[in-house]
Amino acid sequence: MTNLSLDAEQLYAELRAGVGRLLTPDTVLVGIWSGGAWLAQRLNADLKTGHPVGTISSTLHRDDFGARGLGATEAATELPFEIDGARILLVDDVIASGRTIRAVVNELFDYGRPASVELAVLVDRGGRELPVAPVFAAAKLTLPAHQRLSLAREADGRFTFAVKETT
């Protein structure tokens, strides 16, 4: 794969359609910090779920703490609703190995016992290392391991994608 130009806004439109089909009246959206949180916030407004949107961070349950340390401190979990018995749809920008999702689910279960947890992502770039699968992905693609895909949000709320080389 050489030049990649992803139109984040177009993918968002697909995500919105896919998530719209998954929603039930009880579903609450929880976005994974930071890209997933932005997506969930906009989805929650666009789809008019009638529920508050939650944000969740994987910081405290990551499995790479020993190597990486704590990392970003701005990431915080805010879940303004009851978790016990909730139907939760997690939203993230990119899924790869699946470890972030594992950490996020552990974090979620610190708050209570949800009735169900599903996952929708903007991009599935493959390379799964754990048995985790999104129920909807707006795009599936393969990227070399040394490239990182990151979502950015412009000042006017529009999304863009950037591909970065990891050193």
Added chain:
Amino acid sequence: MKILIRNGRVVDPASGRDEAADVAIAAGRIVAIGKVPADFAPDRTIEADGCVVAPGLVDLAARLKEPGPGALESELAAAAAGGVTSLVCPPDMDPPLDEPGLVDMLKFRARKLSRCRLFPLGALTQGLAGAEITEMMALTDAGCVGFSQAEATMRDNLTLLRAMQYASTRGYAVWLRPKDPSLSGGVAASGAVATRLGLSGVPVASETIAIHTIVELVRQTVARVHFCRLSSAAGVELVRRAKAEGLPVTADVSINSLHLTDVDIGYFNSDMRLTPPLRQGKDRDALRAGLADGTIDALVSDHTPVGHDDKMLPFGEATPGATGLELLLSLALKWGNESRLTLAQSLARVTSDPVRVLGEALGSLGQSAGRLVEGGVADVCVFDPQAEWQVTPEALHSRGKHTPFDAASTGTRMPGRVRHTLVAGTLAWSAATEANAA
């Protein structure tokens, strides 16, 4: 044995000599400086190219940790490696030197080692308890050159007065550490550093109150007093005034106080745990000026070997003291270089001036110790003034491996390296032999 020291630069502070000259030694004495007779057939020749040929150093304060297996041997070997040919040791051994028999034994053992002349200070009071005075006349006959309380204090001023009066009967010198008993309990010098580090402080008043008291008693008794280890600017000034008044007082300063300040404590480095404690920059400056203008008569090593376990403790619990015999020459030269003094001026403070402090106590030896004079004793230090080195504990001969000048702590570059040390015309130490033995 006949020895010829060839091609060296002879520096003798007492006479002012500073010139290239050969030195001929025979039967423990210097027979010629400069015009060596053509028929002088040396058994051994020491090449002193590029080296200074100076009097052997006279260190007025070096602690020997007796008893203990090998302590005298290792510390006198350290002295010889440092170019020190005569040293004065304080009486705080175990047991303290308050009996003539102990002094005899010590001097006997030192003589047998032939490394360095040993001049003990006798205890001023029995057991150094600060109460009953010792048999000063018997101790002097045994070889004591003065009387001291080391770090211990006197019970009260009346006892000190009586002790000074008795000592002055025969003109014995009393060597005193100026510190007030109740103000000297701290572990660091009072000031910004001690405050910040939360260490209990010793205020300058501890030193100045003691100096004032002692000076008053000198006025009354006319006893000869030597102030040991001045540490503060205020202390230097008080001694200056006492001397100006004509009082019979002398003073010394340690290599530690001359070069370091409380800031060097750093992150609670227990090598900096010393007594007297390291004071501030302005005190160090005053001590350096005082040593230069003669207010302070001598520079001493204050050699105090401390075992490793006694230093590997939190700062306040560590035993105070540092090794110094092997650093005295270099630190004298370093001070001299930094103060822009001549070589003769800096060497004077560790050779002829300490001898002057000892005065009559040295007897006939006093005429030639600390100087290079034809007919005088052959106590000589040959050193390379250009060599530079850094202190590494393993390389030290002393059993005390802890010094603030450790390359790992302050990383001080030490100027000057001893090549040969002669005591009474015998080679007490030689760098060449060291290198071969290594």
Added chain:
Amino acid sequence: MLARRNPQLNAHGELIHLLSIEGLPRAVLTQILDTAGTFLSVNDRDVKKVPLLRGKSVFNLFFENSTRTRTTFEIAAKRLSADVINLDIAKSSASKGESLLDTIANLSAMHADMFVVRHSESGAPYLIARHCAPHVHVVNAGDGRHAHPTQGLLDMYTIRHYKKSFNELTVAVVGDIVHSRVARSDIHALTTLGVPEIRAVGPKTLVPGDLRDMGVRVCHDMREGVKDADVVIMLRLQNERMSGAMLPSAGEYFKSFGLTEDILALAKPDVIVMHPGPINRGVEIDSRVADGSHSVILPQVTFGIAVRMAVMSILAGNDA
């Protein structure tokens, strides 16, 4: 002196030991405060535990007794899922003559990952940090008069929580400052975080003039010291000060330096009153003030657990 790296930081400037606030860059202090905020929310969850220190052993080495401080460190470590071992050294091997470093070596042989140390000698944690194995982290829980960095940090967290910004505050620290490691840590933290006016208030025996070298304004009058203050930190007065001939009596101390409602009225209307605890009611602080609306003494304790969790998790994530 050789330029020596602060032993608390590794070659990348990351925290590997917490020994003192001095010498820590503002960014490190801020990182700790920000991280503490995350951990505060953990304490509100049903499951008050996160696995960050799972499998790690934290040894509480208290050479000086303190049940309160030790308990908060224990709670913090357990909420991070660490295994906690408490050692009251006063009762054990040190009193049998074992040296400090031998004790550390023995414990390291038991695979300790973190030592939380309280000792009566200033500088003891530095000695430990110099001699413990490379991967082991040391947290100073109080050394002599020198430092109590986690207390300093939780005090800063408290101030930031109620006052938001440090930039325009007037903070008065009142009491036995010369003997207080809490005061020293607070003063270093306040200066590093940019507090413009810090006052040290107390009688000359407890607040000597050379404290100015630490960057504080020395006040020997309580009214002057508290006037228009945004924050008043009261320190505990220890009984030894009376028997050590520094003060005549607790009564006289309270009259001139006790925090009463009248004195507090001189401070700003939204002043907060802090105290590291335990409080001596009627000696340094009036009960009505300690229990009053300006007092944040109890929240300090809650913040203390979060701050200690932050410190331990930051240390555990950094390599030597």
